[in-house]
Amino acid sequence: MSIVCQISEAMQKGRAKLVKELISAALEEGVSPKAILEDGLLAGMNIVGAKFKKNEVFVPEVLIAARAMNAGTAMLKPYLTASGAEPLGKACLGTVKGDLHDIGKNLVRMMLEGKGIEVIDLGVDVPPDQFVQAAIDNDCSIIACSALLTTTMPVMGEVVERAKAAGIRDKVKIMVGGAPVTDQFARTIGADAYTRDAASAADVAAGFLA
Numbered sequence: 001m002s003i004v005c006q007i008s009e010a011m012q013k014g015r016a017k018l019v020k021e022l023i024s025a026a027l028e029e030g031v032s033p034k035a036i037l038e039d040g041l042l043a044g045m046n047i048v049g050a051k052f053k054k055n056e057v058f059v060p061e062v063l064i065a066a067r068a069m070n071a072g073t074a075m076l077k078p079y080l081t082a083s084g085a086e087p088l089g090k091a092c093l094g095t096v097k098g099d100l101h102d103i104g105k106n107l108v109r110m111m112l113e114g115k116g117i118e119v120i121d122l123g124v125d126v127p128p129d130q131f132v133q134a135a136i137d138n139d140c141s142i143i144a145c146s147a148l149l150t151t152t153m154p155v156m157g158e159v160v161e162r163a164k165a166a167g168i169r170d171k172v173k174i175m176v177g178g179a180p181v182t183d184q185f186a187r188t189i190g191a192d193a194y195t196r197d198a199a200s201a202a203d204v205a206a207g208f209l210a
Contacts, residue, residue, distance in 0.1 A: 004031060007040035007072070012048055014064030016071040023075050033079035038116070041072045045114030049199035059107065062198075066110035073113070087118040089209035091142035092134040094122030096155035101148035104178060104198065108144060111202035117142075117209065128158040132166050140172060142205055147178040156181070157189035173208045177201055 001009075003026045010018040019041075026036050048065045051057040057065075091112055095105050102124050109119045120138050122130060131143050143163065145156045156176045163169045173192040176185075186194035192208070195201040 003029065004035060004040045007036060008044035008047070011041055011044040011068045011072060012065055014061070014068045016068040019068045019072045020075055023072055027079070033076045033083060034085055037073065037076055037080065037085070041069050041076075042114055042116055045069050045111070049111055049114060049202060053197060053199045059103065062107060062110065066114070069110070069114060088116040088206065089142070090118045090120065090138055090140040091144055091205060092120040092122055092131060092138060092140045093144040093146070094126035094131060095124040095146045095148070096152050096159070097125055097127045098155065099147050099149050099152040100124045101146070101178075104148065105146040107198035108146065108177065108201045111198040112144075112205055115202045115206040117202075117205060128155060128162045131159050132162045132168065135163070135168060135172050136166065141209055142173050142175060144175045144177070144201065144205070147176070147181060150180045153178075153180060153185065156185075156191065160190045173205075175201060175205065 003022060007019060007022045007026065010022060023036055048057060048062055052062050093105060093109055095101055109121050112119050120134055120140065122134055135143050143159060145159055147153050147156060160174055163172060163174060175193045176191045177195050181194055183194045193204050195204050
């Protein structure tokens with residue numbers, strides 16, 4: 001098995017220490033940082049995402065795999081920056097104002113990063129203007145909003161309206177998700193996409209940026 005495949009397998013199992021050791025060995029062997037990232041870490045995270053969609057793995061497994069991926073990408077970052085590797089695109093992400101739930105949001109961030117998308121994580125309780133300003137300031141192509149409370153869902157509609165008012169609606173795709181959110185609700189507020197889980201959100205986001 002190639003060392004890149006070994007990196008992918010170790011990452012899927014959440015073995016962060018082994019991932020770092022294998023990356024060091026791969027770099028010494030002359031494997032390109034881009035190949036380690038794309039064929040090792042990102043490919044492994046895609047497998048985790050696919051298994052998560054099919055209920056073959058669950059949130060704890062995804063979290064430890066993501067931690068191992070983050071350990072690996074942190075190691076590769078200086079090499080990738082030096083080689084001028086560009087992210088697929090940028091997304092700003094947050095849980096909307098009035099809502100303090102972050103597990104779903106964090107899963108989406110990990111899956112987006114697993115697709116090679118740079119994520120500006122705004123945290124929880126994020127007002128509409130902050131989403132829009134972050135998209136402008138960071139040149140984001142995607143705004144992703146999460147809500148777990150029915151009472152906070154209308155804030156997602158406000159994000160769409162503020163993006164229109166700021167003149168960026170044609171430049172950004174607005175994605176929404178969370179337990180009470182539906183496809184019909186997303187269409188009602190004029191969002192570009194609703195996804196039912198983190199892995200699907202990453203697939204849709206990557207499609208928007210392709």
